[in-house]
Amino acid sequence: MANKIKVYGKAQNRTVLGIVHAYVVMYPQATLEDLRKAFPNSICPDKGVAENFLTVEDAEKFNDKMSLYFAKPDEVLELQDGSKVALSQVWSKPSFDRMVEQGKLYDIEVAEFEKTMKGEKGGYRLEYLNGYVPPVVEPAKKGIPGWLWALLALLIVGILVAIFWPRKTEVVEHEVIIEKEVVVRDTVYVQQIEDIERNFNAAQFEQGKADLNDDAKLALHDLAKVMKQNPELRLRIEGYTSAEGNPEVNQKLSEARAQAAVDFLVNKEGIDATRLEAVGKGSSDLKDPENPTSDVNRRTEFEIL
Secondary structure: OOEEEEEEEEOHHHHHHHHHHHHHHOOOOOOOOHOOOOHHHHHOOOOOOOOOOOEHHHHHHHHHHOOOOOOOOOOOOOEEEEEEEEEEEOOHHHHHHHHHHHHHHEEEOOOOEEEOOOOOOEEEEEEOOOOOOOOOOOOOOOOHHHHHHHHHHHHHHHHHHHOOOOOOOOOOOOOOOOHHHHOOOOOOOOHHHHHHHHHHHHOOOOOOOOOOOOOHHHHHHHHHHHHHHOOOEEEEEEEEOOOOOOOHHHHHHHHHHHHHHHHHHHHOOOOOOOEEEEEEEOOOOOOOOOOOOOOOEEEEEEOOO
8 A cells, every 4th residue: 555644753752753644644533542552552662651651631741750651842843633642752862763663554654754953953754645635623623611601590590580480569679780701812923933044044045046954844844733733824935035236037046935834734744725825026135135135035934814
């Protein structure tokens, strides 16, 4: 059977995290118990941890003694049932090899991982193969909030009391004040996108080219994760150049670079094309107009629509 997902990783344990993420993408209704059955503890018998998978709450308690689980917000696995799962960070070479073989059972292919330099954070990205499209599970519709049920119950009791309670000759006025609950949604993804934008710009294009390098692809993979977690999010990706060279060439180059980012998100990460726009600005809007050839003018911006 043809493989469906390929995992590219930097660092051995981050590649393992990518394998498990690929499984969750393919089986979005998987539970913690499903993960433990798919990737049993026998794959990684290395000392130090009792389970390959823990809830984030248990992993954070475990990490108080020694940091042995992926428990940071950008590392945990968010499951369809709302639970958050942390994976063990302890993977020897034999355990890693067993994990790669286990991934093959689920049509998950693993590229040879890249070793990170000292001080460099690892990462991973997924590539869909042979026309594979991940299943999409509609989120469960939220029921009526508990506070509203309580308020309705109080109103019903009040009506019944008003109808059936023995009335006195005197009239007593009651003033009832109901405070509205105001919920403010903090759009955390704004800060995430700004960080990803900086990482993407740090992975500079080669001069005169619009090809994405591996670091740029990793940044776009992180952007895709944010977009999948926030289905209402739409982006315009704008490409800019410095004032060097022919303006018409710069315009086409900026358009090609913006489109390359959009194409990667759509074709490799499965983001709906209607949620993205690619715009080339050329050298028409310099960030540092006093230094028109400065590197700061060569940039790509992610604008939330």
